[in-house]
Amino acid sequence: MRRYGFALLLLVLLLLSSPCFAHFQLIIPSKVFVEGSPEKVEFFMPFTHPMEGGPIMDVDKPVEFGFFFGGERKILNDAVNVIELGAFPSWHPEHAKHKDKKARAYKAQVLVDKPGDYIFYVIPQPYFEAEEGRFIWQMAKVVVNAFGAEEGWDSPVGLEAEIIPLVKPYALWVGNEFKGKVMIGGKPASGVCVEVEYYNEDGKVKGLPSDAFITQVVKTDENGVFSYVIPWAGWWGFSAIGEGGEREHQGKKYPVELDAVIWVKAFPLPEGVKR
Structure with missing residues (x-):
């Protein structure tokens, strides 16, 4: 009996010490800049683990x-369409094992036809994470610039959880510092963790020294401000972890993790420039 109890304790400790990777609501546009003439921009909106490449969670x-x-x-719910994806992309080592498993994600197309900064956002359904015993509710946004008029990128949308960029979020070089202010419930969120992940779309980023590098973490100061120096080119997500009360599931109440998410793209340095 004592041996069984020790084995059970060891199993619990192993589970508690295993890494818990970050969920991210993506909102990735087909382009960051609209130039020349009006264009339709497409948005890709899965709920997943972006650095690892999956799994993609099935969501409403x-x-x-x-x-x-x-x-x-401007609310454009009618523009949203469901798409069915595999739980893992073809490059992922788990793809073959789970090739028949499907998940719902979403996309939308929007005509961008006026000069200025468009702050696109998505508010998903709260996602119940059974293994963690909580709901995850993320409000994500991304900025698209149109016709060179750089006005409005730092405007608050008015989401319950939101990151206000303090650096122009669509003209970032590799090595630039991104800064943002976390607002939850309309107030600056001090001392909260901000998880940072790269969108490893094609699986080319691999060979990390440790799983600890999958999700970077910074914290906000007393004014709700954080900063992060972007190490390489591509899409980067920032998710500020907040609290959103409780929600019922199958007759039981669970805590709601209310997160503010923003996506920014870092561009490689131009030809002839060395770091």
Whole structure:
């Protein structure tokens, strides 16, 4: 009996010490800049572990999708369409084992036809994470610039959880510092963790020294401000972890993790420039 109890304790300790990787609501546009003439921009919106490449979680249609432009918030729920994806991309080592497993993600197309900064956002359904005994509710956004008019990128959309960029979020070089201010419930969120992950879309980033490098973590200061120096080119997600009360699931109440997410793209240095 004592041996069984020790084995059970060891199993619990192993489970508690195993890495818990970050969930991210993606909102990735087909382009960051619209130039020349009006264009339709497509948005890819899965809920997944971006650095690892999966799994993609099966989720219901978002509560709300839209953009903030010129001081007004426009809801475009009818533009959202469901897409069916494999749980893991073809390059992932788990793909063959789970090739028949499917998950719902979402996409949308929006015509961008006026000069200025469009802040696109998505509010998904709260996701119940059974293994962690909580709901995860992320409100994600991304900024698209149109026709060179750089106005509005730092405007608050008015989401319950939101990261306000303090650095222009669509013209970042590799090595630039990204800074943002976390607002939860309309107030600056001090001392909260901000998880940072790279969107490893094609699986080319591998060979990390440790699993600890999958999710980087920084904390906000007393004003809710954080910063992070972007190490290489591509899409980077920042998720500020907040609290959103409780929600019921199957007759039991669980805590709600209310997260503010923003996606930014870092560009490689131009030809002829050395770091």
